Amino acid sequence: MKFLTTNFVKCSIKTCDATTESFPLKYTNCELIQSSQDFNPDFILSMLDRLDWSALVKVAQDLGNSALPPVKPEGEMLNDVNLLQDLHTLLLETCITEGEMTCQHCGHIYYIKNSIPNFLLPPHLA
Amino acid sequence: MSYPTPSTSHLSFDQIYEPSEDTFLILDTLESEQSYILSHFPNKLPIFLEVGTGSGVITTFTHHNILKDALFLTTDLNPHACQAVKQTSSNNGGTKFLDSTQMSLASGMRDHLIDILVFNPPYVPDEIVPDVPQSDDAYEWLDLALLGGADGMVVTNVLLDDLHRIMSKEGIVYILFCARNKPELAVKRLQSLGWYGIKVGERRTGEGLTVYRFTRCA
Numbered sequence A: 001m002k003f004l005t006t007n008f009v010k011c012s013i014k015t016c017d018a019t020t021e022s023f024p025l026k027y028t029n030c031e032l033i034q035s036s037q038d039f040n041p042d043f044i045l046s047m048l049d050r051l052d053w054s055a056l057v058k059v060a061q062d063l064g065n066s067a068l069p070p071v072k073p074e075g076e077m078l079n080d081v082n083l084l085q086d087l088h089t090l091l092l093e094t095c096i097t098e099g100e101m102t103c104q105h106c107g108h109i110y111y112i113k114n115s116i117p118n119f120l121l122p123p124h125l126a
Numbered sequence B: 001m002s003y004p005t006p007s008t009s010h011l012s013f014d015q016i017y018e019p020s021e022d023t024f025l026i027l028d029t030l031e032s033e034q035s036y037i038l039s040h041f042p043n044k045l046p047i048f049l050e051v052g053t054g055s056g057v058i059t060t061f062t063h064h065n066i067l068k069d070a071l072f073l074t075t076d077l078n079p080h081a082c083q084a085v086k087q088t089s090s091n092n093g094g095t096k097f098l099d100s101t102q103m104s105l106a107s108g109m110r111d112h113l114i115d116i117l118v119f120n121p122p123y124v125p126d127e128i129v130p131d132v133p134q135s136d137d138a139y140e141w142l143d144l145a146l147l148g149g150a151d152g153m154v155v156t157n158v159l160l161d162d163l164h165r166i167m168s169k170e171g172i173v174y175i176l177f178c179a180r181n182k183p184e185l186a187v188k189r190l191q192s193l194g195w196y197g198i199k200v201g202e203r204r205t206g207e208g209l210t211v212y213r214f215t216r217c218a
Ligand SMILES: C[S@@+](CC[C@H](N)C(=O)[O-])C[C@H]1O[C@@H](n2cnc3c(N)ncnc32)[C@H](O)[C@@H]1O
Pocket: B017, B018, B019, B020, B022, B023, B051, B052, B053, B054, B055, B056, B057, B058, B075, B076, B077, B078, B081, B103, B104, B105, B120, B121, B122, B123, B141, B144, B145, B146, B155
């Protein structure tokens, strides 16, 4: 699971849908690998629009990275190639291979195994 | 069809749905929809979701031929499919961003995230929708690809009822039906939920397969 995907997924239990705590999930016991990919600054820039920045900062902290700017970069900051390169490394090259994702609303724990996050629910919750 | 179908020679189809007539109808439809799709999101990087990705051929075809600049996500209940889509994508040249999740429909996707959704569902009418097998080795994974309960619509209906939550404001949804699914009824029902449906793909022979496009009513 790529780091970027943590910005797209939430608890899959229906009654958590409308709550703010069900996104982002809390990431613990994660194993990470880096897998290199071509750096494309324009792609990173267009991706920025699609990000929930505060969720990104939270998950990065869960995974031990507190280097992100607290608010979404804009204006002049976007000319900073180093920043874009760092975002590229974090969002696209960092993969979570194993780990746990916990909903902060209902406490349900989801697992990541072999790089695939599993959001299936036991039948009584589905 | 002028665009090539992605290669799946790396896969075995004991536990993953083999691309079939329905799959190819979706590929043809996406090809004829290409200019509509491209003109729909002039100012944003679209997020594409394939629900029930199977071999991943549709997602791979899309990032290869239809929509090069997008973020690609997939879901499937079947763990073998979740691995297969990544292989199919990378064996065919890869894309800038693709990630695969094991998920029922789009139940774990953030609200109003998805711009383009494609679903080739288990559409065959049957008494039941099979339970999710408890072991990865089970052969019942293939049953999940086919059987759709009453009218073959039980699984599709759950997704249709969640569209307003899943899709972005300008979101586009493509869903495959067979004649026995009674797609006209689904179109009517969705209209009452604020969605406009139109047939954009069809095979007149065999199961009477169609693809409908749904967008929010203005
Ligand atoms: C007809 S096959 C289509 C596979 C592939 N998209 C294609 O067109 O070749 C249906 C797929 O949906 C998956 N599926 C069935 N129920 C699902 C659900 N509730 N959530 C996600 N995927 C599901 C099956 O495992 C299967 O891979």
